[in-house]
Amino acid sequence: MGSDGRRVRIAVDAMGSDSGPEVVVRGAISAAQAAGDELSVTLVGEEGAIWQALTDSRARDLPIFVSHARQQVEMGEKAQRAFRRKRDSSIAVCAALVREGAADALVSAGNTAAVVTTALLSLGRMRGIARPAIASVIPTSRGRCVILDVGANADCKPIHLYQFAQLGRIYAERALGISAPRVGLLNIGEEPTKGNAVTQAAYRLLDADREALGFIGNVEGRDIFAGRADVVVCDGFTGNVILKLAESLASVARRVFREEVRRSPFYSLGALLVRPAFTGVASRLNYEEHGGALLLGTRGVSVIGHGQSSSRAIRNAILVAARSVRGGLEAAVLEAMGAGEAAAATGG
Amino acid sequence: MGSDGRRVRIAVDAMGSDSGPEVVVRGAISAAQAAGDELSVTLVGEEGAIWQALTDSRARDLPIFVSHARQQVEMGEKAQRAFRRKRDSSIAVCAALVREGAADALVSAGNTAAVVTTALLSLGRMRGIARPAIASVIPTSRGRCVILDVGANADCKPIHLYQFAQLGRIYAERALGISAPRVGLLNIGEEPTKGNAVTQAAYRLLDADREALGFIGNVEGRDIFAGRADVVVCDGFTGNVILKLAESLASVARRVFREEVRRSPFYSLGALLVRPAFTGVASRLNYEEHGGALLLGTRGVSVIGHGQSSSRAIRNAILVAARSVRGGLEAAVLEAMGAGEAAAATGG
Numbered sequence: 001m002g003s004d005g006r007r008v009r010i011a012v013d014a015m016g017s018d019s020g021p022e023v024v025v026r027g028a029i030s031a032a033q034a035a036g037d038e039l040s041v042t043l044v045g046e047e048g049a050i051w052q053a054l055t056d057s058r059a060r061d062l063p064i065f066v067s068h069a070r071q072q073v074e075m076g077e078k079a080q081r082a083f084r085r086k087r088d089s090s091i092a093v094c095a096a097l098v099r100e101g102a103a104d105a106l107v108s109a110g111n112t113a114a115v116v117t118t119a120l121l122s123l124g125r126m127r128g129i130a131r132p133a134i135a136s137v138i139p140t141s142r143g144r145c146v147i148l149d150v151g152a153n154a155d156c157k158p159i160h161l162y163q164f165a166q167l168g169r170i171y172a173e174r175a176l177g178i179s180a181p182r183v184g185l186l187n188i189g190e191e192p193t194k195g196n197a198v199t200q201a202a203y204r205l206l207d208a209d210r211e212a213l214g215f216i217g218n219v220e221g222r223d224i225f226a227g228r229a230d231v232v233v234c235d236g237f238t239g240n241v242i243l244k245l246a247e248s249l250a251s252v253a254r255r256v257f258r259e260e261v262r263r264s265p266f267y268s269l270g271a272l273l274v275r276p277a278f279t280g281v282a283s284r285l286n287y288e289e290h291g292g293a294l295l296l297g298t299r300g301v302s303v304i305g306h307g308q309s310s311s312r313a314i315r316n317a318i319l320v321a322a323r324s325v326r327g328g329l330e331a332a333v334l335e336a337m338g339a340g341e342a343a344a345a346t347g348g
Numbered sequence: 349m350g351s352d353g354r355r356v357r358i359a360v361d362a363m364g365s366d367s368g369p370e371v372v373v374r375g376a377i378s379a380a381q382a383a384g385d386e387l388s389v390t391l392v393g394e395e396g397a398i399w400q401a402l403t404d405s406r407a408r409d410l411p412i413f414v415s416h417a418r419q420q421v422e423m424g425e426k427a428q429r430a431f432r433r434k435r436d437s438s439i440a441v442c443a444a445l446v447r448e449g450a451a452d453a454l455v456s457a458g459n460t461a462a463v464v465t466t467a468l469l470s471l472g473r474m475r476g477i478a479r480p481a482i483a484s485v486i487p488t489s490r491g492r493c494v495i496l497d498v499g500a501n502a503d504c505k506p507i508h509l510y511q512f513a514q515l516g517r518i519y520a521e522r523a524l525g526i527s528a529p530r531v532g533l534l535n536i537g538e539e540p541t542k543g544n545a546v547t548q549a550a551y552r553l554l555d556a557d558r559e560a561l562g563f564i565g566n567v568e569g570r571d572i573f574a575g576r577a578d579v580v581v582c583d584g585f586t587g588n589v590i591l592k593l594a595e596s597l598a599s600v601a602r603r604v605f606r607e608e609v610r611r612s613p614f615y616s617l618g619a620l621l622v623r624p625a626f627t628g629v630a631s632r633l634n635y636e637e638h639g640g641a642l643l644l645g646t647r648g649v650s651v652i653g654h655g656q657s658s659s660r661a662i663r664n665a666i667l668v669a670a671r672s673v674r675g676g677l678e679a680a681v682l683e684a685m686g687a688g689e690a691a692a693a694t695g696g
Contacts, residue, residue, distance in 0.1 A: 140600075154536060154544035155545055186589060199585075220592050221591065221595075222596035234589075236536070237536055238586055241536060245570060245593070247569075248569065248574060
């Protein structure tokens with residue numbers, strides 16, 4: 001429930017999936033079922049298609065609503081252009097619902113750049129944030145970690161990375177419930193002098209604020225899945241490459257293992273017995289289980305899936321959005337940014 | 349054998365491993381055994397320690413020699429400084445052996461920056477190459493791919509990435525025997541306009557030379573392990589992060605699987621039966637099996653391991669060096685760079 005006891009209301013872009021609205025609708029139904037009375041979903045998009053998908057399912061009696069949007073942003077479309085020309089796209093309508101207070105958060109698996117641009121221009125950037133970032137949660141051998149930015153900013157300045165550390169820390173605390181998160185700067189060596197020009201300068205900024213940020217220094221590629229940090233800070237180019245690589249691992253490992261198992265009937269028997277353990281591994285390492293990516297630094301709460309999201313991924317994205325609203329993420333960021341400004345002003 | 353029928357002669361930095369010279373010596377012995385009569389190894393470093401490790405083993409009758417170096421570059425040491433002050437370090441002596449024609453290639457698992465600097469300043473940069481790059485081979489579900497740069501250049505310009513494509517292509521052909529390798533630019537979207545400022549500009553350079561380079565366009569994080577390209581081009585920051593991440597995967601997957609298996613005796617039985625298949629997977633995905641990273645763009649052939657290299661990794665690094673010498677890698681790069689210059693001069 002929201003802080004005032006009412007349901008958390010999520011606006012979901014029903015047109016965002018590559019596989020059509022059915023996948024999104026199934027995900028929404030599953031999320032509403034899982035959340036019991038605490039959640040309501042408004043599906044936004046082409047009304048006819050959404051109702052069609054809804055009648056097929058056990059959606060009755062669930063708090064699911066439909067809001068019509070007559071346009072749709074395509075995957076390849078330029079974000080700025082789409083924002084200007086398609087004022088009635090499903091993404092734009094989702095953002096409008098949040099802006100007008102009719103929804104607490106939006107979830108879209110559509111064109112990422114369009115979601116970022118729409119959130120930025122329609123909901124607005126938070127005061128004190130130079131660049132909003134997309135934070136994603138990836139599984140590690142010890143649990144999970146937040147990595148940001150994973151795609152909103154391909155080129156970053158040191159101050160952006162510094163702010164990503166602030167944002168990531170709050171996300172880890174408020175949405176994942178990690179107390180005193182360890183924040184690492186993704187780099188190519190442990191020493192402060194390692195890295196490219198941007199990470200070297202970012203290290204100095206972060207190091208100067210080590211305690212307040214929970215900064216533990218540089219982390220390397222090998223530290224990510226090993227779970228050395230709860231928050232991994234990087235530019236959106238590196239983060240996006242890593243995220244997509246991580247997403248592909250489960251299926252690559254499965255394919256290679258299946259090939260090996262075919263070499264002997266004994267292996268096949270073993271594989272049969274061990275399958276539940278495998279399912280456990282797959283589930284722990286499966287990106288979809290960990291929900292969507294959160295846009296941080298804009299007003300409201302926006303969760304971004306990707307176009308190939310399964311209904312399970314959509315479900316989890318909706319639940320992450322709800323948890324972020326309940327955790328008071330937006331207020332916490334606003335407060336921290338205010339505090340950050342005050343600290344900067346006094347040289348703290 | 350070298351092209352003139354004699355043995356390929358490899359100078360190996362015996363002081364480069366974190367675990368001491370024994371590991372390197374064992375790797376050298378194993379490589380010499382595997383290569384039969386085609387290879388000779390000169391172990392370079394503190395003579396006493398090397399001889400000690402050699403008497404412990406079945407090194408007799410193998411073409412293994414020792415060359416004394418009274419200094420050693422430490423892991424944390426600044427590369428330029430080490431080059432100036434430690435003229436008799438094991439890395440410097442290896443490079444001198446190659447420069448003077450007493451060895452065909454060098455292998456070191458020492459301080460990477462020191463190896464790069466020494467190779468660059470002692471052996472010299474190839475004509476037409478703006479920046480040497482480190483190319484590594486990583487396993488994919490379809491086989492393997494070359495990724496470069498993985499750490500020599502944290503900040504790159506578009507022309508550097510273009511040249512990495514040229515270098516990587518030749519490496520894939522000459523050292524890995526891949527005919528008509530597919531070269532991809534690592535990026536965060538398939539479209540030419542995606543990416544950061546450097547990859548956007550690099551795309552245009554590569555695209556203009558699409559056929560000659562075997563350029564297949566942008567590849568994303570998910571495409572690397574899926575084997576969509578034989579050569580993946582990126583800056584040294586991104587490449588290093590990915591390489592270290594890839595190296596860590598085997599151990600992370602093993603740990604998570606072991607935890608899952610412990611949950612039931614049935615799983616354990618299955619795991620026992622399936623273990624050989626697992627070993628197959630581990631071996632296919634194991635970075636060590638694929639040898640060291642090759643420095644491309646300097647004269648001679650230099651292979652760089654990392655300080656945590658096992659003797660198996662050292663062995664494979666030596667065999668990669670030998671294969672690169674036999675494949676005529678250096679001559680092929682020189683020729684291609686000459687051709688590249690000619691093409692550029694005629695606007696081709």
